[in-house]
């Protein structure tokens with residue numbers, strides 16, 4: 001059993017492979033927050049769920065499966081959407097957070113809540129044949145707003161939804177996120193703190209890690225006790 005508490009925000013394309021991986025490695029506590037029930041259209045990609053789970057909240061169905069795989073562990077399902085009112089309090093209960101949402105606005109909400117609460121997290125994003133992941137250690141490495149400044153416009157978000165998500169790409173990013181959680185709770189060095197990984201499976205797959213530095217004046221500074229500009233630049 002690995003001692004540690006990891007929260008997965010979103011029990012879908014990224015969150016399911018991350019949850020399975022954490023359960024199989026024997027992580028002590030996995031929290032899962034997701035407001036939605038399992039639907040038929042989820043089953044091909046979100047392999048933790050079966051036909052009998054349709055209509056059950058994803059967080060609860062996934063939590064049951066996690067306990068089946070890791071009977072000595074604890075799963076904490078939270079059937080709710082993460083929002084301004086609950087984000088900081090929820091992330092503060094965990095050692096490490098996995099952003100497995102498909103909503104750009106939620107990603108910035110998680111970023112700000114984790115920076116404020118001083119909790120490390122790994123961002124993940126997938127779109128079509130591409131994926132991204134980056135670990136943020138508040139006060140040490142660049143946050144999401146250092147890199148992207150803010151969520152895209154609503155029109156852009158809509159066109160992203162149309163581009164869809166490819167299951168194997170999401171699975172790869174979700175597994176990388178679980179590995180970042182594993183490294184963090186074991187006290188090992190992160191592979192993706194201070195670097196954003198991009199995976200492009202159009203044609204021959206390519207993986208690249210681009211170093212990113214904390215940016216003074218990053219918008220999280222107005223929200224956080226530890227601003228990114230205060231962070232010592234790495235490398």
Ligand SMILES: [Zn+2]
Pocket residue numbers: 142143144145146147214215218219220228
């Ligand atoms: Zn920042």
